[in-house]
Amino acid sequence: MSILVSGRIFSGFFLLISAIIILGMIELAKKGDLKLHLRRIPALDAIDEAVARATETGKPVLQHGGSAPSAADTIANYSIMNYIARSCARRGTPYVVAARSIQGMPVIREIVSGAYETEGKLEDYDEDRVIRFGSPEQFAFASFFMDTIRSEKPAFTFMAGGLSGEALTLCETAVLEGSIMISGATGQLAVLFASSDYFLIAEELFAAGAYLSGDPRQMASLAGEDYLKMILLALIALGTIFRTFGSQWLLNVVKM
Amino acid sequence: MSVILKRREIPIALTAFFALYMMIAYHSNLPWLSEKAQLTVDIQTFAQILNVMALGLGYIAIMRLHAGYVIRRVKHPQPWHWSLWLLFVLAITTIVGLPWGNFGVRSEPLQFIFSSILLPMRGAMYAVVSFYMASAAYRVFLARNKEAAVMLAGTFVVMLTNAPVGELLGAWVGNLGTWLLTTPSMGGMRGIRICGALGTLILAWRMITGRETGYLRGAAEEGD
Amino acid sequence: MSQSIWTKLSKIDRKYIFLVLWIAVLLPFTVKFALPLTISGLSRDFYDYLDEMPEDSIICYFWDVSFAGWSEMEASGIATLKMLFKLMDEKNCKIILVGMRGDCGPLPELTLKQLGLHPDQNPTYGEMYAHIGWIPGGSVGMSNWCKDIRAVNPNDWWGTPLDELPVMQGINDITDLDLVLQIESGGVGVVINQVVVPYNTPFLAVSIANNVPGNLPLLDSGLMTAQLGGIRGGAELEQLTKEIGVGNVNITAISTTHLAIIALMVIANLTYYARKARGEI
């Protein structure tokens, strides 16, 4: 009887490697030894353009507040919220957040008022106008969000975090009202990709969150994830070569 | 006292302990530290019951929210009399659903609520999306550029594969659709799946080591 | 200036598109007709695996359908259940039904009632099949259930202790089961991770159509043995088991609605290119 359970060895080993890489990268980032470039993400560049267009037309910018503040995609949405709120405050563009989560409300308040404060435009910040609470329930919120779109007629709508079956209805309504639609999600990929103008595909959303927040630790874990991906890519390449030349060795190692 | 209890370190330590214990127990085969060890079973039972005990959170939150709407006689986001109706339905469902007297989840009244209100209406609610699907198909599925054209073509073939009417065009439609589904799309999905799993893995390590405390964010819910 | 027909078409009110869909979906329910259906390889594999189950197997059927998903999954849910009960009659297999979420306690009850197998209707309940309630607590709950069924569900759905049901004699944990099925509208992740990965139990999935592409990598890597997808899978299984039911009624409407959507797509593209040619865009 061995100490380790067979069939679980390689995945356990990978788990360990991932921990070492990620924590190592975060430590490096803390010391400030990490210089990172992020590849261009078109949807991110589009955010600036979209806010600029909203400023020109004088129409507001609308953002989906995301689901509970514990979800990863909602956390990424918060980083983007900070960014959009700041650029709206700077340009004096009207900005509206439609909040869905009761727990998320205090977090959203903190982020948006903080953004206005950083830009020195706290006098423009009217909480009742900027942050609107709909309903925590999926379709009740969807109908609230659509009402908001119809009454505000935003020039730019951003959605990310906690989107599921109702995402398409929100997207459709926004676009039909003439809004630029940028969204990001880890599910509902096909639907949102098709119906948004720009879409942050799955991991792109997290990368965007890390990039916009400028937090070196988030960037570090992004880089760590990339190293893990490269390890896996190398495994695939090597494994395929081994198999093609008739050796099962690497495959058996991975299946260990 | 409360200053100590308020510290973020306590919940982070709890997260780390439970997560690491479970992970190690899964891989180890020692008699006192394995998946089948008594301690593991106890911890899991504890966690399961704890999860179930969260059942009232959503309930209380909704109740407080709508009670607040009723008390303040609000017009937005919905006129308050709808909130009153919501509270009424909530009360009725709870009264007939709790295990007392002749009531309970298997009693006639709750069976009625389940089979003639919740089941059909929730299905219909989701099906509303299908109308928007039709509208989206009309609006977005334009071969504006190469990307859109390729996507459109893929969707087209798969739709004809899924609907029996596609077979009238010949067997090749079905074969092509199945090939698209099981070869390029399967590869793409696998790539997405691997990257998504890596993302969760990274997030998990950051939570365990206390570098990601987003889930502990949020403040007390403000009652109205 | 009067607008061209293309411009008008491109600005058509959404209500008319909705109307087209309404007509397409109601048509097959008013005018009955059927189209031939070729059985796909994926459904054939699913049927073959179940058909070749050895005698006296113990099969567990996990229910993981939300109320919302049920209107799609009804066809395949009932078809698989009928097939399982046929296995019970012919090959002496034992069938255990269990829900994976709160919604799925009453759903199997409703289905059993439709099939005439509800304990009130069928006195043989408990001998060869049972509905043992549902598993709360998500992944943790599932993992617990796999180690000790009675710790999570000491009673069946109607409150009878499991020890009093003959079918549950000698079934204590997941290793006593020969096959696991799951009908899902919310993903196979929990069963894959908590049942298949640790215990290597053969696993068949009955999936909602939009989860089918995402599940294929799992099928390809052998974690999932076979998959029955959506309403079409249900209709195909009905034909394979020769128990024509709701699936074959609804599949006709799939054809008409898909045709309507395709027609909308074609019109939209024609409009787009016509307007482009006229220099309107």
Add this chain to the structure above:
Amino acid sequence: MTLLETITAFTTVFGILCIYSYTYKDNPFWKWATNTLVAGYIGYSACINIDWLYKSILIPMTQKMNVIHLIALLAGLLWYFRFWKKHFYIYRYALAISVGSGIGITIAKTTRSNITAQIASTMLRLYGTGDLMGDFNNIIIVLAVFSTMTYFLFTVEHKGAIGTPIGWISKIGRWMLIITFGVSFGNVINSRMALLIGTVYNLTKPEHSTFFYAIGAIILIYLIGTDLRMREKSEPALTTNEQRVNP
């Protein structure tokens, strides 16, 4: 039909049609339906959880004391500190345990099911399977997985000596993703249509069809009536459907 069956048929049809009335426009029937549904569902979920606790934990506990169960039940009360402003933070303990055990029980297994098992089944023979189509499919699968994963590399500039080939592969990855999305969009359409068909099947059942036509007609007349009246009041059409301007 008995009285109960009639009432059941009526509520089923009425509920479904109230929701579908939204496809015309927002209206009181829809508001009634959403509020009923939210309340009914939340109440129902709470009840079914309580039922499990009562049946599987509390009743067995009256016969034989189980310390773990008792501790867990008491610890479960920590959740409800969320509503107490002063000692709100205590609720985080319950959350932390729930999140921690969730991570611990899932991550190790996901690593196998979604990472290593997927990598293992991507290690395919690119040549010499004996079947030309099989070779071709294997090449496509490996290429698809490899390029999609490359697309999700963010911290590597897709330019320069190493970057240029990565840029090319990642471009292929984007195309693979687009094909994947096209295919899954086809399945999403199928799925949503099936949901609609399922409910319509329910509506057109013999016991429901009379109600369906009657209630449907009443709601439709109401909607068109209010629509016309509002149009008289305010000239601009209700739904603006202007052609969108591309950004």
